[in-house]
Amino acid sequence: MKKLIALLALASLANLAAAADVVGNAKAAENKVSMCIGCHGIPGYKATFPEVYQVPMLGGQSAQYIQNALAAYKKGDRKMPTMRGIAASLSDQDMADIAAYYSQQK
Template sequence: MKKILGVMVLFLALPAFAQAPVGNAQAGKAKTSMCEGCHGVPGYRTAYPHVYRVPKIDGQQPVYIVNALQAYKSGARSHPTMQAIAQGQSDQDMADLAAFYSTLNQ
């Protein structure tokens, strides 16, 4: 009984991991308006906060897109425009956008 109780206590002490939402590409397509202004323009460069080439996200792996958006939202990645956009995104929004962009060819 001691072993069983110990295992139960250990199991109950483990943190509950939330499952990431499954992305819906059709829903993601309807959420791209904030993305297309920069990421949808071939060869686009931005001048704020400095000049750099805006990466294409078509065909990118969903996990990469979600991780990047979460990093902007948390402040781990620092680009003012992307941080502001990511702040307005829910986990489901991020998953949907990632699902949509992963279906496109680069």
């Protein structure tokens, strides 16, 4: 039983390490950002649900900031319903790719 617990613990650590080692690929994101452009690609765009909200431009933001924001939407720590729905559909790799793409934009 102790060996099984130790094996499960090691497997869990390997999964955490793999998630932490996700590297964004901006080229791979070119097919993933179409859902972002409709709001984040329009200068001065304001969403009206659930309240009037100034939609930020993503180009030039740091990749880590974008990844953290997407993860917070997915987890529910950030409350914008549209973003929560979009982030819920993204894998860790998708988030890293999108973050890499927008961090390279100006």
